[in-house]
Amino acid sequence: MTTGVRRRMGVEERRRQLIDVALELFGNRAPDEVSIDEIAAAAGISRPLVYHYFPGKQSLYEAALRRAADELSARFVEPREGPLGARLLRVMERFFDFVDQHGPGFSALMRGGPAAGSSTANAVIDGVRQSAYEQILTHLDVEVPSPRLELVVRSWVSLAESTALLWLDGRRVPREELEKQLVHDFAALTAVRAAYDAEMAGVMLRVLGQEPADGLFGELLERLSALTPAIPAVPVQRATDPRADTA
Amino acid sequence: MTTGVRRRMGVEERRRQLIDVALELFGNRAPDEVSIDEIAAAAGISRPLVYHYFPGKQSLYEAALRRAADELSARFVEPREGPLGARLLRVMERFFDFVDQHGPGFSALMRGGPAAGSSTANAVIDGVRQSAYEQILTHLDVEVPSPRLELVVRSWVSLAESTALLWLDGRRVPREELEKQLVHDFAALTAVRAAYDAEMAGVMLRVLGQEPADGLFGELLERLSALTPAIPAVPVQRATDPRADTA
Numbered sequence: 001m002t003t004g005v006r007r008r009m010g011v012e013e014r015r016r017q018l019i020d021v022a023l024e025l026f027g028n029r030a031p032d033e034v035s036i037d038e039i040a041a042a043a044g045i046s047r048p049l050v051y052h053y054f055p056g057k058q059s060l061y062e063a064a065l066r067r068a069a070d071e072l073s074a075r076f077v078e079p080r081e082g083p084l085g086a087r088l089l090r091v092m093e094r095f096f097d098f099v100d101q102h103g104p105g106f107s108a109l110m111r112g113g114p115a116a117g118s119s120t121a122n123a124v125i126d127g128v129r130q131s132a133y134e135q136i137l138t139h140l141d142v143e144v145p146s147p148r149l150e151l152v153v154r155s156w157v158s159l160a161e162s163t164a165l166l167w168l169d170g171r172r173v174p175r176e177e178l179e180k181q182l183v184h185d186f187a188a189l190t191a192v193r194a195a196y197d198a199e200m201a202g203v204m205l206r207v208l209g210q211e212p213a214d215g216l217f218g219e220l221l222e223r224l225s226a227l228t229p230a231i232p233a234v235p236v237q238r239a240t241d242p243r244a245d246t247a
Numbered sequence: 248m249t250t251g252v253r254r255r256m257g258v259e260e261r262r263r264q265l266i267d268v269a270l271e272l273f274g275n276r277a278p279d280e281v282s283i284d285e286i287a288a289a290a291g292i293s294r295p296l297v298y299h300y301f302p303g304k305q306s307l308y309e310a311a312l313r314r315a316a317d318e319l320s321a322r323f324v325e326p327r328e329g330p331l332g333a334r335l336l337r338v339m340e341r342f343f344d345f346v347d348q349h350g351p352g353f354s355a356l357m358r359g360g361p362a363a364g365s366s367t368a369n370a371v372i373d374g375v376r377q378s379a380y381e382q383i384l385t386h387l388d389v390e391v392p393s394p395r396l397e398l399v400v401r402s403w404v405s406l407a408e409s410t411a412l413l414w415l416d417g418r419r420v421p422r423e424e425l426e427k428q429l430v431h432d433f434a435a436l437t438a439v440r441a442a443y444d445a446e447m448a449g450v451m452l453r454v455l456g457q458e459p460a461d462g463l464f465g466e467l468l469e470r471l472s473a474l475t476p477a478i479p480a481v482p483v484q485r486a487t488d489p490r491a492d493t494a
Contacts, residue, residue, distance in 0.1 A: 147419035155410050162405035172394035188435035192428060195470035223442035
């Protein structure tokens with residue numbers, strides 16, 4: 001029995017506290033390495049009391065997962081101001097902050113550990129992907145994307161995910177480098193698609209037109225030009241929309 | 248009891264037949280929708296006899312998964328002849344053949360269905376990724392990759408995976424387009440990395456130097472140049488290695 005002056009918490013407050021504790025523990029180790037006893041100890045309550053609020057470890061894990069998912073989704077929200085490259089970079093910085101903070105839990109979940117693979121976990125993960133996808137679309141000023149544009153944006157979200165997982169496995173490349181690289185990757189994947197698709201070309205040229213010459217995308221083009229002497233430095237802001245000629 | 252002239256199979260032959268049947272069934276539906284009864288019926292044997300060869304559905308599923316994994320890994324093997332773009336395109340064609348053929352099973356597995364998430368399934372999936380990664384490395388003529396090169400190749404393998412999964416969800420873009428796009432994506436991701444990394448720059452310029460002007464990469468550059476008038480058509484074969492100046 002515990003005694004002393006511990007303040008009594010309300011039901012919601014206690015649930016929130018348990019989720020905080022669980023998120024911290026599940027975020028730092030694989031879920032099957034965390035026990036209810038440990039969660040109880042970290043929360044300073046008895047094991048039976050944990051079960052009073054959550055029927056079992058899986059339900060507590062899922063509650064922590066939902067909280068983490070909400071947090072992660074929120075990091076993809078970015079004001080629609082300034083050049084796209086800078087916006088995406090801020091999003092990637094916040095994304096890697098999250099991955100950094102919840103590394104082992106993120107890894108275990110995304111790589112399909114024992115606690116993953118449940119339909120709830122999959123639905124939560126898909127929810128985050130969907131909200132990241134929708135956020136990026138708003139930055140492209142596209143309301144109804146074509147299947148091709150949808151594919152580019154979704155596959156970039158997935159690239160960010162896999163790049164983060166690869167980074168966690170040894171952290172052999174500085175994360176700042178990867179945050180910037182992913183922004184460049186977005187431009188690169190868009191350019192590949194734009195080469196074959198008028199809608200994507202329109203989106204790309206509109207974005208490039210708003211980009212400062214010394215911005216993230218301009219820097220990339222300049223460096224690529226330096227690599228292959230046949231490509232001169234590209235004045236980004238002079239890019240024009242070829243569809244305008246035929247409109 | 249079954250009667251008639253059915254030929255008796257040897258143990259290995261029967262196991263192989265059961266795996267064939269299981270692969271066909273698990274490939275076309277999610278694993279939890281396939282029953283042992285159905286496998287027995289499709290193989291023309293009794294349910295108890297299935298259990299004689301495999302202790303349960305999970306072990307039969309894993310055997311089918313291993314077979315599928317071997318098949319898929321084999322599709323990444325490509326002779327080291329001709330331009331890299333054409334090699335990668337053949338690999339992507341075979342990869343999409345596989346995905347096309349085993350669509351629902353591939354989807355269920357990769358998206359973490361009930362049968363996924365087991366440590367065996369994860370190990371098998373990781374094995375395929377690893378062998379795809381090693382195959383691509385041999386085409387780049389790199390024996391000991393830097394962490395950055397490793398990351399580019401592994402994240403491209405992962406991009407191929409996620410692009411295929413997105414394609415399976417509705418098949419709204421012709422697969423031929425995506426096979427080619429993924430080859431271009433490889434070039435694009437490499438170029439982004441090359442802009443900031445001398446090793447990658449070396450690899451990229453070496454590959455470009457072996458590429459015909461009318462090859463896959465040349466076509467991409469030409470189309471991109473047409474989009475942004477500031478970039479003239481790039482004579483691919485004239486690309487030179489800037490490190491040569493300082494060597």
